[in-house]
Amino acid sequence: MNRLSAPLLALLLATPLVAAQHIPPHSLPPPISPPLLARPAYDPHPPAPSSQPESVPATEPETPPPFDPPESGLECTPGHVIVGCVQVPIFQERGPYSQAPRWPGVIPYEYDGNVTQASRTLFDAAMAEVESYCNVDFVPREWFHTSWLHIQTSNASNAPIGLGPGERIVNISNFNIHYTSVHELFHVLGVYHEQSRTDRNTFVTINTASICQDCCMGGPCNSQFEIEASSGSIGLYNFDSFMHYPATAFSTGGNTITVQPAFAAIWQNRIGQRSHWSFGDRSTAIFLHQPGWAKIAQIGGSNGPGTWANPFNNFPDAYNAAPTGGDVILRSGYFTGLGLRTKAMRIHAPDGGVRIGQ
Numbered sequence: 001m002n003r004l005s006a007p008l009l010a011l012l013l014a015t016p017l018v019a020a021q022h023i024p025p026h027s028l029p030p031p032i033s034p035p036l037l038a039r040p041a042y043d044p045h046p047p048a049p050s051s052q053p054e055s056v057p058a059t060e061p062e063t064p065p066p067f068d069p070p071e072s073g074l075e076c077t078p079g080h081v082i083v084g085c086v087q088v089p090i091f092q093e094r095g096p097y098s099q100a101p102r103w104p105g106v107i108p109y110e111y112d113g114n115v116t117q118a119s120r121t122l123f124d125a126a127m128a129e130v131e132s133y134c135n136v137d138f139v140p141r142e143w144f145h146t147s148w149l150h151i152q153t154s155n156a157s158n159a160p161i162g163l164g165p166g167e168r169i170v171n172i173s174n175f176n177i178h179y180t181s182v183h184e185l186f187h188v189l190g191v192y193h194e195q196s197r198t199d200r201n202t203f204v205t206i207n208t209a210s211i212c213q214d215c216c217m218g219g220p221c222n223s224q225f226e227i228e229a230s231s232g233s234i235g236l237y238n239f240d241s242f243m244h245y246p247a248t249a250f251s252t253g254g255n256t257i258t259v260q261p262a263f264a265a266i267w268q269n270r271i272g273q274r275s276h277w278s279f280g281d282r283s284t285a286i287f288l289h290q291p292g293w294a295k296i297a298q299i300g301g302s303n304g305p306g307t308w309a310n311p312f313n314n315f316p317d318a319y320n321a322a323p324t325g326g327d328v329i330l331r332s333g334y335f336t337g338l339g340l341r342t343k344a345m346r347i348h349a350p351d352g353g354v355r356i357g358q
């Protein structure tokens with residue numbers, strides 16, 4: 001077979017139609033922009049990166065990653081899925097996530113007295129947007145909560161990674177930059193910066209000589225560019241993530257991050273966007289906190305209801321259970337039953353090593 005099969009084309013071509021839907025929170029996720037099969041539009045005026053330090057507290061791995069290594073014997077170019085005998089690019093981006101405990105769906109929060117009502121309204125919108133992409137609820141703190149976010153105005157923006165005891169301080173320097181707030185909330189969900197991935201040196205180079213030496217609490221900012229060894233590197237490197245630093249982050253003038261030549265023409269001037277959810281950001285949210293519209297399938301074992309703990313054991317059931325505009329996550333393995341599919345759907349292969357046959 002030397003071209004895409006008609007059923008596959010139907011599946012892929014149906015996908016961008018999702019973008020036109022209005023999707024309320026907690027039913028279906030809002031559409032990502034731009035459509036899935038196109039490169040993201042370049043925002044020529046991204047918000048300037050903060051010159052203030054952004055510190056992310058280190059965490060020790062306490063639990064194993066919630067995925068198994070891909071099955072052996074599946075020969076497939078990374079970033080592709082095999083349909084019949086054709087390798088097709090598939091979106092399998094997923095951000096580097098912490099292995100520290102995650103919030104159990106409900107995330108209590110409170111505002112510091114230094115956050116104005118206008119800023120609270122803006123941050124409320126950021127929380128609502130994160131809620132609309134995954135299965136978390138931000139709720140006002142009650143007396144019985146043992147962990148909560150304390151959101152305050154500060155001269156820097158940063159947030160703690162994942163769940164921890166007591167008050168978890170989220171600092172925001174400018175509530176008007178919507179996707180900076182979303183970025184910090186992603187740290188709360190347990191996500192590191194994209195350039196912290198263990199394989200990042202294949203994609204970018206950190207220029208140590210350009211890193212400011214007195215901008216981070218009066219000292220060097222080198223720690224802002226460290227690799228998080230425990231964070232894993234599954235999926236394609238996501239230059240378009242809102243969790244990536246801009247090229248001149250913590251710089252004395254030149255670029256602190258240079259994109260490797262093979263990718264530079266497209267991405268050197270685009271990394272660090274704070275304007276939209278990339279597909280990979282969406283995948284990360286679904287991976288960490290599975291929403292009802294995303295169904296999991298994994299070969300072997302009993303069949304579904306499509307959760308991480310009890311996945312479907314075949315592709316058609318997962319596809320049928322996911323609503324129009326929803327997501328199917330395929331664990332590594334060979335799936336059959338591609339058939340003719342016309343329902344708009346996003347298919348993820350976050351572990352790689354996926355084949356779909358007729």
Ligand SMILES: [Zn+2]
Nearest residue numbers: 054183187193
């Ligand atoms: Zn950050």
